[in-house]
Amino acid sequence: MMTKRTETLKQRQDKRFINKETQTAAKYLRRVKELSGAPDGMEPFYNTLERIYVDMDYADSGTYSHTVGTYCVMTPPELIYAAGAMPVKLCSGNYTAFSVGDDIAPRDACPLVKAVAGFKQTGLMPVYEDCSLMVVPITCDCKKKIAGMLSDKCDLMTLHVPASRNDEDIEEFTAQLYDLIERLENATGNAITYESLSDAFRTVGYAQYELSEFIRLKKQMPYLIRGSHSMAILNAASYMTAADWGKALHRVNGSLKKRIAEKKTVTSKKLPRILLTGSPIVFPNVKIPLLIEETGGIVAGDETCMGERGMWDPAVITDNSFDGMMNALANRALRPCPCPTFADNSQRIYRIKQLIKENQIQGVIYHVLRGCLVYDFEYKRIEDELGKLGIPVIRLESDYNEEDIEQLRIRIEAFIELIKLKQEPEKITAARRSF
Amino acid sequence: MRSKKRIIITVLVCVGIAALAYFAWMIPFYIFETNDFNTSIEKLLSLDYLKTLVPLLIIIGLSALGIILIVLLRRMLAKRDKNFSRSANLRTGRAGGKAPKQKPAVFMIIRWIIMIAFAFMMIWGGLIFGLGMSSLSIPVLSCPWNTEQMTESSCYYLSHLNELFELPIGSILLFFISTLGFIFLLGRAICGFLCPVGLIQDIMDKIRKKTKTEGIKMNEKMYGALTPVKWFILLIFIGLCFAGGNFCNFCPAVAVSPILAGISTSLYVSGFLMVLVLMGSFFKRRAFCTVCPLGTIMGFFHKLSLFRVKKDCQSCTECGACYEACPMGIKMIYTEREKADVTHANCIMCGECVRCCPEDNALSLTFAGKKIYTSSRKKIMSGYEEVRNYYDDKKD
Numbered sequence: 001m002m003t004k005r006t007e008t009l010k011q012r013q014d015k016r017f018i019n020k021e022t023q024t025a026a027k028y029l030r031r032v033k034e035l036s037g038a039p040d041g042m043e044p045f046y047n048t049l050e051r052i053y054v055d056m057d058y059a060d061s062g063t064y065s066h067t068v069g070t071y072c073v074m075t076p077p078e079l080i081y082a083a084g085a086m087p088v089k090l091c092s093g094n095y096t097a098f099s100v101g102d103d104i105a106p107r108d109a110c111p112l113v114k115a116v117a118g119f120k121q122t123g124l125m126p127v128y129e130d131c132s133l134m135v136v137p138i139t140c141d142c143k144k145k146i147a148g149m150l151s152d153k154c155d156l157m158t159l160h161v162p163a164s165r166n167d168e169d170i171e172e173f174t175a176q177l178y179d180l181i182e183r184l185e186n187a188t189g190n191a192i193t194y195e196s197l198s199d200a201f202r203t204v205g206y207a208q209y210e211l212s213e214f215i216r217l218k219k220q221m222p223y224l225i226r227g228s229h230s231m232a233i234l235n236a237a238s239y240m241t242a243a244d245w246g247k248a249l250h251r252v253n254g255s256l257k258k259r260i261a262e263k264k265t266v267t268s269k270k271l272p273r274i275l276l277t278g279s280p281i282v283f284p285n286v287k288i289p290l291l292i293e294e295t296g297g298i299v300a301g302d303e304t305c306m307g308e309r310g311m312w313d314p315a316v317i318t319d320n321s322f323d324g325m326m327n328a329l330a331n332r333a334l335r336p337c338p339c340p341t342f343a344d345n346s347q348r349i350y351r352i353k354q355l356i357k358e359n360q361i362q363g364v365i366y367h368v369l370r371g372c373l374v375y376d377f378e379y380k381r382i383e384d385e386l387g388k389l390g391i392p393v394i395r396l397e398s399d400y401n402e403e404d405i406e407q408l409r410i411r412i413e414a415f416i417e418l419i420k421l422k423q424e425p426e427k428i429t430a431a432r433r434s435f
Numbered sequence: 436m437r438s439k440k441r442i443i444i445t446v447l448v449c450v451g452i453a454a455l456a457y458f459a460w461m462i463p464f465y466i467f468e469t470n471d472f473n474t475s476i477e478k479l480l481s482l483d484y485l486k487t488l489v490p491l492l493i494i495i496g497l498s499a500l501g502i503i504l505i506v507l508l509r510r511m512l513a514k515r516d517k518n519f520s521r522s523a524n525l526r527t528g529r530a531g532g533k534a535p536k537q538k539p540a541v542f543m544i545i546r547w548i549i550m551i552a553f554a555f556m557m558i559w560g561g562l563i564f565g566l567g568m569s570s571l572s573i574p575v576l577s578c579p580w581n582t583e584q585m586t587e588s589s590c591y592y593l594s595h596l597n598e599l600f601e602l603p604i605g606s607i608l609l610f611f612i613s614t615l616g617f618i619f620l621l622g623r624a625i626c627g628f629l630c631p632v633g634l635i636q637d638i639m640d641k642i643r644k645k646t647k648t649e650g651i652k653m654n655e656k657m658y659g660a661l662t663p664v665k666w667f668i669l670l671i672f673i674g675l676c677f678a679g680g681n682f683c684n685f686c687p688a689v690a691v692s693p694i695l696a697g698i699s700t701s702l703y704v705s706g707f708l709m710v711l712v713l714m715g716s717f718f719k720r721r722a723f724c725t726v727c728p729l730g731t732i733m734g735f736f737h738k739l740s741l742f743r744v745k746k747d748c749q750s751c752t753e754c755g756a757c758y759e760a761c762p763m764g765i766k767m768i769y770t771e772r773e774k775a776d777v778t779h780a781n782c783i784m785c786g787e788c789v790r791c792c793p794e795d796n797a798l799s800l801t802f803a804g805k806k807i808y809t810s811s812r813k814k815i816m817s818g819y820e821e822v823r824n825y826y827d828d829k830k831d
Contacts, residue, residue, distance in 0.1 A: 167654035195532025
């Protein structure tokens with residue numbers, strides 16, 4: 001009798017979880033879709049996000065027999081494709097899972113990790129359950145502990161991420177990638193060969209090429225596409241094969257090219273151009289880009305690891321032996337990565353300055369997830385550096401819930417108003433004169 | 436403790452090199468009965484030519500043997516290694532398939548054509564076109580024992596300074612003017628474009644890439660350890676003549692150019708060194724260039740040369756691909772974030788960094804302010820073009 005009742009309780013909990021989860025995901029997806037000015041060819045990305053979060057289905061792995069879960073940009077997708085598996089990025093932005101994870105993880109842990117813990121606790125998310133192996137680069141303390149928690153439930157491998165990027169660190173990381181080969185081969189049953197690795201380089205390289213085209217087009221005209229839409233595209237990359245994603249992005253690029261030729265933009269107004277940086281923005285936690293664009297700004301660029309930065313740098317093969325390719329992967333994983341886990345991360349400031357120049361940014365929004373210490377540490381330095389350039393910065397701390405939305409809205413609105421005041425002083429003086 | 440050990444090893448290596456260089460004439464590699472310095476086109480076509488080629492063939496055979504032995508040894512070690520045993524076959528076995536490779540750049544093709552043409556000129560040029568320019572001196576490691584090369588090579592008089600000052604004043608002036616003129620005009624681009632020893636090393640590297648053999652990766656520490664050795668070799672290069680030695684018995688370049696030109700020169704330590712150079716450059720591109728004394732001298736003037744490597748620090752993402760690609764291990768090229776000019780004393784202008792840079796316009800090679808080779812994402816990704824075409828076709 002007792003067991004039956006607990007079972008039904010569990011079932012009820014699960015049902016409630018699924019209901020809530022699909023509702024929030026559907027709501028945010030709808031809000032992204034409702035934003036004006038989406039380019040043609042967005043459907044595959046919307047469909048993927050819908051499939052994963054609303055329909056709660058497996059990722060469409062196509063011809064790949066397995067999926068391998070990854071966190072962070074340091075896991076080289078090339079190796080996973082070479083093992084005949086599809087990498088799925090499991091960094092989560094789910095509010096419902098967050099509230100479950102809140103009870104398991106300590107209060108000060110970051111919400112992303114709590115959401116991951118929550119999904120694994122409920123065991124209801126197919127993308128998580130389907131993984132043959134999870135690869136967790138240890139980029140912060142939270143990731144280290146979540147790796148321990150997850151390893152009870154599935155096969156898991158940690159990658160030690162060094163604190164600096166010297167030659168020895170790269171060599172050490174390469175050795176770890178060799179270990180990863182072994183783990184991947186065990187998990188998938190497919191051997192990694194020179195041929196399969198080169199093919200994987202081609203697969204990922206194609207997607208990266210389309211991404212670089214996408215960003216190059218975006219740079220040409222500041223109002224070409226809304227940041228929320230580009231965020232949806234880049235978030236969908238986590239759950240699509242590189243080939244499918246590249247193909248879908250190719251269509252979007254085509255429609256963007258057409259827009260440039262016709263000189264069509266998202267809006268005719270001069271919206272303040274905002275750069276979004278800091279902690280990752282993971283669907284469905286897209287409230288900040290949505291709020292920016294709903295209150296009259298536009299996210300013209302982003303420097304987040306689930307966004308443009310994550311897949312930007314290609315692995316350049318400088319030496320075509322197998323070891324050379326492994327080296328290229330290790331090198332790409334560490335050297336260009338502006339993750340604050342590295343002790344000296346001054347290159348992130350250069351990267352932000354570069355984005356500001358290229359995208360004609362007027363203001364920077366620094367997003368910090370509550371408990372994400374490494375990003376919070378870097379805020380001060382970036383504020384100082386941007387102060388020298390005269391670019392306003394605002395630090396927005398948020399959590400995975402909807403309680404802080406109104407507060408965020410007020411702050412974002414004020415920030416955008418501030419930029420608008422800076423932007424059009426001549427208009428105001430002209431009005432006064434006529435008065 | 437560790438630094439003490441390093442100093443002792445460095446000193447021992449330097450002393451060993453000095454002893455080898457000084458007693459080079461006592462260690463024969465291959466001795467001809469008579470050293471015949473006369474050559475002609477007829478001789479090149481006769482059977483005698485084969486006789487002069489013998490030492491070169493021995494060198495090639497020995498280095499091939501050495502390379503194969505090293506590859507086998509590495510395979511054995513990799514199989515025994517606890518961590519790598521599983522991927523030992525991946526690393527050392529024969530690899531099928533093709534790694535993505537970008538289309539050859541025009542710059543690279545031109546560089547290879549110039550290198551091959553110049554090496555040809557330095558070996559057989561005098562025989563075919565006469566010795567009209569032989570009073571000009573170019574600072575390349577092409578052996579002056581080959582009396583038939585088109586232009587003089589500065590290395591002989593730089594390593595025999597006592598003989599230089601016995602020459603008539605006009606010759607001394609001409610030597611300095613032409614040598615310095617070339618250094619100012621081209622800088623170490625001479626190493627990357629003209630030097631025949633550089634060509635040999637690049638060919639060895641090409642062979643390695645064709646066979647997909649795993650190379651030896653140098654890191655900062657190893658380059659750091661080589662630096663004192665490099666300076667010491669420069670010291671020997673300049674000072675040996677005053678101590679009564681002859682650098683030519685030690686120099687590896689002797690083993691190629693005169694022999695190919697049909698001049699039978701007896702080889703001493705240089706023969707052994709050439710084997711080492713060939714083996715070294717097989718596993719590490721341009722291994723000899725990292726210690727080349729002539730290159731070090733040219734490096735002093737790197738601020739003056741018309742060839743420059745320029746960097747747009749704004750576009751750089753510090754991905755380190757340029758550093759990975761650089762045969763000379765110049766790290767500054769990827770860490771620099773302020774200056775636009777990243778020409779380093781060790782840079783040989785081979786353009787490899789530009790070829791491997793994935794950012795548009797981030798790196799470029801300039802000559803007299805004009806860009807001659809610029810990096811671009813499109814060029815890097817041209818290796819993936821087949822895939823792109825495949826998807827384009829599928830769409831339509």
